[in-house]
Amino acid sequence: MLSLLLGAALAAAPAMTNPPLLAPWPGPFGGVPPLAAIQVEQFKPALEAGMAEQLANVDRIAADPAAPSFENTIAALERSGRTLDRVSRMFGVWGSVLSTPEFEAVDTEMSPKLAAFSDRITQNEPLFKRIEAVYQAREASGLTPEQQRLTWLTYTTFVRAGARLDAAAKARVAAINERLASLFTAFGQNVLAEESTQFTLLDQEADLAGLSPATRAGMAAAAEARGHKGHWAVPNTRSAVEPFLSASTRRDLREKVWRAFVTRSDHGDARDNGKNVTEILALRAERAKLLGYPTFAHWSIEQSMAKTPERAMALMEAVWPAASARVREEVADMQAIADKEGAGITIEPWDYRSYAEKVRKARYDLDEDEVRPYLQLEKLREGMFWMAGRLLDLHFTPAKGVPVYHPDVRVWEVKDGKGKHVGLWYFDPFARPGKRSGAWMSAYRDQERFERPITTIVSNNSNFVKGKAGEPVLVSWNDAETLFHEFGHALHGLSSNVTYPSLSGTSVARDYVEFPSQILERWLATPEILERFATHVKTGQPIPAALVKKIEKARTFNQGFITMEYLSSALVDMKAHLAGATPIDPAAFEKDALGALGMPKELVMRHRLPHFNHLFSSDGYAAGYYSYLWSDTISADAFEAFLEGQGPYDEKVAARLKQHVFSAGNTVDPADGYRAFRGKDPGIGALMRRRGFPEPAASPSAPAPAK
Numbered sequence: 001m002l003s004l005l006l007g008a009a010l011a012a013a014p015a016m017t018n019p020p021l022l023a024p025w026p027g028p029f030g031g032v033p034p035l036a037a038i039q040v041e042q043f044k045p046a047l048e049a050g051m052a053e054q055l056a057n058v059d060r061i062a063a064d065p066a067a068p069s070f071e072n073t074i075a076a077l078e079r080s081g082r083t084l085d086r087v088s089r090m091f092g093v094w095g096s097v098l099s100t101p102e103f104e105a106v107d108t109e110m111s112p113k114l115a116a117f118s119d120r121i122t123q124n125e126p127l128f129k130r131i132e133a134v135y136q137a138r139e140a141s142g143l144t145p146e147q148q149r150l151t152w153l154t155y156t157t158f159v160r161a162g163a164r165l166d167a168a169a170k171a172r173v174a175a176i177n178e179r180l181a182s183l184f185t186a187f188g189q190n191v192l193a194e195e196s197t198q199f200t201l202l203d204q205e206a207d208l209a210g211l212s213p214a215t216r217a218g219m220a221a222a223a224e225a226r227g228h229k230g231h232w233a234v235p236n237t238r239s240a241v242e243p244f245l246s247a248s249t250r251r252d253l254r255e256k257v258w259r260a261f262v263t264r265s266d267h268g269d270a271r272d273n274g275k276n277v278t279e280i281l282a283l284r285a286e287r288a289k290l291l292g293y294p295t296f297a298h299w300s301i302e303q304s305m306a307k308t309p310e311r312a313m314a315l316m317e318a319v320w321p322a323a324s325a326r327v328r329e330e331v332a333d334m335q336a337i338a339d340k341e342g343a344g345i346t347i348e349p350w351d352y353r354s355y356a357e358k359v360r361k362a363r364y365d366l367d368e369d370e371v372r373p374y375l376q377l378e379k380l381r382e383g384m385f386w387m388a389g390r391l392l393d394l395h396f397t398p399a400k401g402v403p404v405y406h407p408d409v410r411v412w413e414v415k416d417g418k419g420k421h422v423g424l425w426y427f428d429p430f431a432r433p434g435k436r437s438g439a440w441m442s443a444y445r446d447q448e449r450f451e452r453p454i455t456t457i458v459s460n461n462s463n464f465v466k467g468k469a470g471e472p473v474l475v476s477w478n479d480a481e482t483l484f485h486e487f488g489h490a491l492h493g494l495s496s497n498v499t500y501p502s503l504s505g506t507s508v509a510r511d512y513v514e515f516p517s518q519i520l521e522r523w524l525a526t527p528e529i530l531e532r533f534a535t536h537v538k539t540g541q542p543i544p545a546a547l548v549k550k551i552e553k554a555r556t557f558n559q560g561f562i563t564m565e566y567l568s569s570a571l572v573d574m575k576a577h578l579a580g581a582t583p584i585d586p587a588a589f590e591k592d593a594l595g596a597l598g599m600p601k602e603l604v605m606r607h608r609l610p611h612f613n614h615l616f617s618s619d620g621y622a623a624g625y626y627s628y629l630w631s632d633t634i635s636a637d638a639f640e641a642f643l644e645g646q647g648p649y650d651e652k653v654a655a656r657l658k659q660h661v662f663s664a665g666n667t668v669d670p671a672d673g674y675r676a677f678r679g680k681d682p683g684i685g686a687l688m689r690r691r692g693f694p695e696p697a698a699s700p701s702a703p704a705p706a707k
């Protein structure tokens with residue numbers, strides 16, 4: 001009887017049915033996410049309760065009888081969705097590290113609902129009228145620069161979502177958004193299904209020719225996990241396919257594995273994404289037109305640092321000729337080795353990685369296996385902490401009593417040099433079923449001090465294979481750079497020093513957000529880090545200077561391939577989103593676009609359209625894959641500021657980097673922020689030098705900001 005009564009009471013008060021998700025986070029450090037208490041079935045009711053709460057708050061703001069002001073409109077909106085924000089962030093965490101079929105079902109159901117919810121807010125006419133009034137008076141109302149920036153951001157976000165459209169157009173935009181949300185989910189789930197269920201099965205030792213013992217062991221484990229004990233499997237994922245293509249000496253199997261990988265979601269079956277791509281591109285083009293833009297690319301890039309598709313294209317086109325010429329040289333080098341071997345082949349895409357390794361060994365005498373024993377995961381983490389202390393005055397100590405979702409996850413407290421609490425850093429380094437591939441940072445909570453001081457909570461995630469208990473995990477040089485990269489995103493969040501949450505941390509323009517992370521990769525190779533932290537797993541000796549020299553010398557190696565497979569993807573992305581209303585058949589479009597660009601036949605796009613998650617599993621990086629090159633151009637230019645000074649640990653340059661970049665969030669226009677740090681606009685020269693390319697004759701300062 002008691003339990004029945006209790007049940008009824010709980011059902012009547014949704015806030016009580018999902019305490020872990022809906023309640024403010026309990027515990028130390030201003031509250032920490034109750035990760036150990038969250039269950040998948042709690043998400044749907046919690047998301048619904050969060051949406052209902054925010055809609056009620058928004059309706060109250062819109063109906064306020066008082067004249068619109070920054071406080072009662074813009075600031076009120078900032079605090080209108082606290083609960084939903086907490087729930088959505090945990091929803092995102094589950095989607096990336098704890099996905100299950102049950103979770104996917106909730107995701108499929110909730111994605112279009114969340115899209116419709118967001119349109120209900122941006123299409124609320126009385127609310128927009130108030131925002132517009134505050135926006136128009138922003139310069140004369142005594143607002144701080146940060147308040148003016150937030151007002152601008154809120155206003156333009158609403159306008160870009162269609163706040164000014166008539167009722168019919170608004171309804172159409174909302175319908176498009178709902179449909180897109182479903183298509184994005186379907187697209188991503190198709191790719192995930194292909195990657196997690198497809199594999200190439202190998203039957204005999206002879207099929208493993210060229211592979212290292214570690215790769216063989218991984219493939220044996222992969223086969224056993226898929227019900228083929230005693231065989232070897234190459235799962236259809238990047239992390240399995242690329243090492244195979246680099247090392248296997250079985251050309252027939254390389255071709256087979258390569259073909260499976262580049263045709264993911266392109267087989268004309270239930271998981272084919274061709275129709276999804278066509279429909280997504282058409283809906284985006286239609287929505288852009290309704291919103292008053294020539295194409296989706298124009299709409300998408302407007303709020304980035306590049307500001308127009310033409311400027312993004314100009315940067316890519318400035319780099320293309322040098323990269324293309326370098327590919328021709330690389331292919332000639334590889335062909336020469338193949339000829340010398342008497343292989344009797346012409347280099348094909350499934351040969352590129354394998355022959356590139358042969359060239360690398362011949363020319364640079366550099367062997368991955370020689371470097372790996374010096375790169376211990378835990379020592380590298382200590383090195384990153386040391387770097388954070390020196391550069392940004394952030395100091396890490398283990399945090400006790402903070403709940404986690406898996407025993408492998410560890411948490412550190414971050415303080416500034418005066419001992420003041422700054423935030424928390426969660427580290428989830430190992431691969432697990434249900435965790436998405438790759439490496440990334442996610443923010444559980446952004447810094448702000450608008451109602452009260454709130455500190456940052458961020459996590460870094462990667463997919464290292466966990467070794468035996470007590471055995472140090474060794475990583476490649478590439479993986480070590482990625483660790484520093486993702487830690488850069490975390491430090492960007494932890495350094496944040498702003499008032500309003502919408503402007504906090506990494507909430508910056510899409511083509512600027514990779515700048516802090518890319519620049520931090522550069523500190524891995526500094527002698528200060530290598531001598532202390534790149535120590536041999538058995539002898540404890542630091543990595544020899546001669547080996548570091550070899551790594552440094554080989555740095556520009558294969559940049560033709562790396563740049564080209566990226567650039568071709570970025571250019572096809574941009575062209576597809578510049579095509580406007582023309583219906584797009586992905587296969588034909590790719591072929592024509594690459595033909596027009598003069599794509600070398602020895603390699604393919606890093607991401608072909610049927611599995612290009614950046615473009616089609618959300619609007620996130622659509623017409624925005626160029627952003628990585630844009631940010632890299634800025635990072636290369638910015639690092640030269642250190643080299644022009646006292647070197648990578650120059651305190652004055654570091655202080656400027658912290659003030660104008662790492663702590664500024666989105667409180668200033670990125671072009672202005674960069675200029676304040678560097679004293680000038682970024683040019684393309686540093687990028688070209690970094691990649692070992694000749695600088696274009698009329699070196700344009702390609703990513704110079706549009707005013």
Ligand SMILES: [Zn+2]
Pocket residue numbers: 485486489514517
């Ligand atoms: Zn990144």
